[in-house]
Amino acid sequence: MMALFRLVLLLFLSSCTAVLADFLFDINAVSVYSCSENSTISTPQMSANIDSLVADLASSASQNRFSVATYGKGTDQVYGLGQCRRDLNGKDCTACLHNTTQTIRTYCANRADVWMWYNDTCYLRFTENKFYGIVDPSTFTNFFLGDHPQHPTAFKKQLDALISKVSSEAIVPANEAVGKGSSFSAASNATIYALAQCTRDLSQHSCNECLNTVTGNLLKFCKNEKTVGCRVASTGCYVHYETYQFYYPLDL
Template sequence: MSYNNFNLAIEITMALLHHFLLLLLLLPNIIAESEDPSGQFCNTNTKINSTSRVSANIDRLLPQLVSGAILNGFIATSYGNGEDQVYGLAQCRGDVSSKDCSTCIQDAAKEIRKRCPNEADARIWYEYCFLRYNTKDFFGQVDTSFGIFYYNVQNVTDPDPKTFNKELGALMDKISSQAVEPTNKGLGKEKTKLTPFITLYALVQCTRDLSKLSCAQCLAIAVGNIPTFCDNKKGCRVLYSSCYLRYELYPFYFPLDSQNTLTDASKVYHVSVVSKP
C-alpha cells in the first residue's frame, strides 16, 4: 500500500469513528424523546409566575416525589406553608419493576415542568407512572374531573360483542374487588380466556391515598365509561387523576404472559379527552 493510500485509509477510519461516537452520544436523547407521556393536564386557571414562591416550592417538591416513588412506589406529600404550600403525589403502576418505576417517575418530573411551566395545578400520565401537584390539598379525594380515554380502532368480532362485554364486565368486577383491598395497594389485574385462542387481559389501579370506598367509587366511574368510549373495542385505557383502567387482547402487565395468543391484535388507538367544568 502506498503512503497516500495509507493516509486515506486512516482518514476514512477516523471519519467513521467520529460518526460512530456521535451516534452513541445522540442515542440516549433519541431513546428519551421516544418515551412520550400518555397525557397531561395543565390547569390554565392556576397561572403562576416563574419567580413566585409557589414555583420555587414546586421545584423543591419534585425531588421528594421522585425519591419517594422510587423507594415505595408511591408518595403523597407537600412542601411550603400557607398559601404557597404545594401538595404532590407520585405513583408507579404496581406491577412494574423498581428500575422501570425509577426511569418513569424521573421522566415525569422533568416533563411536567416543561409542559406546564406556569401552572400550579398540573398532572402527567405515563404508562408506568403518574405524577401531579396542586396548591389545593387533594389527598384522599376522588378526582374524575379530567379524563383521557384511549380506545382501539378495531371492534371485537370473536367472540361476539355480547359475550365479550359479559366477560369483560365480570373481569372488571373481579379486579376492582382486588384493588380495594389494602394489601393490594390499589392494584388489581387478571386475565380470562375468551376462546381457546384469545385471552383478555385487564388491570386497574387507584392512587394509594384513597380509602377503600373512594377507590371503589373511582373505579366504578371508570368502568361505567367503557360503554361510552370503548364499546365493543379490542382495547381501552381510562386515565383519571385518582384511578386507571386498561384492558387488551394481548399481554401488557407484568409478569408478561409468555403465550401471546393474539398475534394480529391491532395496537392503533384513538384518544378522547374529557374535562368537566
C-alpha cells in the same frame, strides 16, 4: 415520515377527552395526563417549590413505591403525590417519575394543577390544593383503539366480568389488580388483559367510588363493545384493557 404522520393522526382521532380540563395524550409514552386550565404557576417561588416537590417525590417513592410531599408556604404552597406500580424496583420507579416530571413540566408549562399516568407504570400529581384522599369524579380522560373485536357480544360479556374482577381486587389497600379472561371464541382465540389501580392515598370507599366512575365511562367513551383496547384515567384511579399483555407480570 408520512407513515409516522398517519400513525399519529390515527391515534389522535381515536382518542376522546373530557371537557372539564385540558387533557393531553402522550403518543410516545402511551400515557394520559391533565393540565388544568384554571390553575397557573403564579410566582417564581411556586415554580421552585414544584421543582423541589417532584424531586422529593421521585426520591422518596423508590422506598415503598409511594410518596406524598408538601413544599412552600401561603399562596406558593404546593402538594404532590408520586406512585409506582409495585412490581417496579426502586431505581426504575425513580426513573419513571423523573420521566413523568420532565413530560409534565414540558407539556404543562406554567400549570400548577397537573397529573399523569405514565404508561401504566407510575403516577405523578401536583397542585396548589390539598387533595389527598379526595376523589374528583368529574375529572377523567380516556383513549381507545379503533379496532373492532371479531365477536363483539361475547367480547363485551367477558370484558365486563374481567373489569368487575380487577376493580374489586384493586380496592384492597396498596394493591393493583391485573387479570386476563380465557379465550371467548375458539374462532378468534383471543384473550383480554386488564389492569385497575387507585392512588394509595384513597380509602377503600373512595377507591371504589373512583373505579365505579371510571368503569362506568368505559362503555360511554371507549365503546367497549366495538374496540379491543381502551384506558380511562382519573385523578385517583386508572383502568386499562387490551387483547395483549401490556403490563409487567405481578406476583398476585
